[in-house]
Amino acid sequence: MAFSDSSRQSLIPNYLYTSSISTSSFLINNNTSSSPSLYPSTSPAKQQDNFMIPAPSEPFGKIEMYSPRFYAACTAGGILSCGLTHMSVTPLDLVKCNMQIDPLKYKSISSGFGVLLKEQGVRGFFRGWVPTLLGYSAQGACKFGFYEFFKKYYSDIAGPEYAAKYKTLIYLAGSASAELIADVALCPMEAVKVRVQTQPGFARGLGDGFPKFIKSEGALGLYKGLVPLWGRQIPYTMMKFASFETIVENLYKYAIPTPKNECSKSMQLGVSFAGGYVAGVLCAIVSHPADNLVSYLNNAKGASVGDAIKKFGVWGLFTRGLPLRIVMIGTLTGAQWGIYDAFKVFVGLPTTGGAAPVAEIAEA
Numbered sequence: 001m002a003f004s005d006s007s008r009q010s011l012i013p014n015y016l017y018t019s020s021i022s023t024s025s026f027l028i029n030n031n032t033s034s035s036p037s038l039y040p041s042t043s044p045a046k047q048q049d050n051f052m053i054p055a056p057s058e059p060f061g062k063i064e065m066y067s068p069r070f071y072a073a074c075t076a077g078g079i080l081s082c083g084l085t086h087m088s089v090t091p092l093d094l095v096k097c098n099m100q101i102d103p104l105k106y107k108s109i110s111s112g113f114g115v116l117l118k119e120q121g122v123r124g125f126f127r128g129w130v131p132t133l134l135g136y137s138a139q140g141a142c143k144f145g146f147y148e149f150f151k152k153y154y155s156d157i158a159g160p161e162y163a164a165k166y167k168t169l170i171y172l173a174g175s176a177s178a179e180l181i182a183d184v185a186l187c188p189m190e191a192v193k194v195r196v197q198t199q200p201g202f203a204r205g206l207g208d209g210f211p212k213f214i215k216s217e218g219a220l221g222l223y224k225g226l227v228p229l230w231g232r233q234i235p236y237t238m239m240k241f242a243s244f245e246t247i248v249e250n251l252y253k254y255a256i257p258t259p260k261n262e263c264s265k266s267m268q269l270g271v272s273f274a275g276g277y278v279a280g281v282l283c284a285i286v287s288h289p290a291d292n293l294v295s296y297l298n299n300a301k302g303a304s305v306g307d308a309i310k311k312f313g314v315w316g317l318f319t320r321g322l323p324l325r326i327v328m329i330g331t332l333t334g335a336q337w338g339i340y341d342a343f344k345v346f347v348g349l350p351t352t353g354g355a356a357p358v359a360e361i362a363e364a
Contacts, residue, residue, distance in 0.1 A: 063348055066152050070349070075145035077343035081336040082140025087133040088335075091125035092328040094197045099321045100295040101198045109324050120200070128197040130206040135189025139182045144340060146178035147241060168242055175241035179234045187229055188222040194298035225297045228305065232290030236283045240333060243282050247275040248353035260354040268351045273338040275353070280333025284326045289317040291325065 063069050086093070095112040098105070106112040116124050151174040155163040163170055195202055196209045203209030213221065251271050252260045260268065296308040312320060341351040 071145055071149060073344065073347045073349060074148045075141045077340045078140035078142070078144025079137045080140075080343055081340040082143065083133050083137030084339065085332045085335045086136035087129050089328050089332055090127075090129045090132055092324060093132070094125060094127060096321045096324045096328065097194055097197050097295050097299075099324065100292050101299050103320060128193045128205065131189040131193040131196065131209070134206070135186045135193060138189070139186035140336075142182035142185050143175075143178050143237060146181055147174050150174035150177040168246065171242040171245050172238050175237045176234050179237035180230065182237075183226065183229045183233050186233075187226045190229060190294070191217075191222050191225055191298045194225075194295055198295070198299045225294050228290050228293040228297055232287045232294055235290070236287035239283045239286050240279050244275050244279040244333075244337060245353045247278055248272065251275060252354045265345050265351075268354075269338055269342055269345070271354070272341040272351055273334045275334075276337030277330050277334030279337075280330040281326055283333060284322070284329035288319075288322050288325055292317050292320055 063073060091113075095106065095109060095116065098116070099107075099109075099112055106115060113125075120127070151170060154170050154173050158166065158170065189206075192206060192209045192213050195213055196205060203212050217224065248271055251274070252263075256263065256267075256271070258267075263271075292312055293305060293308050296311065297303055297305070300307070309317065337352070344351060
């Protein structure tokens, strides 16, 4: 299959990815000379195989960039990164939700854990872990899988020059589009999770909580919190992906003396975690008011956004439960990026972020 110079750049926008081998491996012919160039050759294109990402051990064989196997790998990585991390912080999430709903009883993080331990025992800290695992696994699959899809899709629409120039807008648009879909998958489990966690005696978990919720609210009640969920998750995800990509790029540019493609995989995964943690702190701040709304609406039958604002107050929407959520989301987001990129490395794909735009490389 032959590709022109411009079509190669459009097919593989190389500023989006780097790997442990040279970035140029995306742009060279498999059957050309042994001294590849970083830039597309000016000579006529020759016949070549499909673009592949080689892995040292290649446990799943070679994966063609933007092929169905590529998106399947990203989807699987998203399931692991979001499902496992959210389930692991269930105790923190449970205390946070109760602090939002009943601040007189759950006055602080420490007292909140004390109240739960006294009233429900150690097992009470993990109430709602099943809907958390299932809901955020579904969300992670859509969030990461569709982000990779929309990032490529919008890059192709913009073209190589504008995609490199306006890469942050590509990250923002791609992540927002992905999260719009991901929240539809998350919303039913999030509704049941909040009700199980904040109403003692409502249900033991998903098995009895799901039918009780439908009986009480109706099937459409599962999506009562969808708009506030979009209000929480879309800004959160836009910040999560765009800030992560920017932070990682700047870490490699200013803080790490070794180019990314020369760093060890453990170093690259450490950068992914650090960039994810900082991005998570920013995510928690911008999405916290909507998080309070989601918790309130899913807990109070027939409640409206106006009722929530009246109860919390504007200041309360921005601050109630925020310190705990910063700790929780920062750790969770850092771990998510670490797991996601570790899975990508495992299947032979490069870690996310850190490459300089094509235009910058050409001018250097």
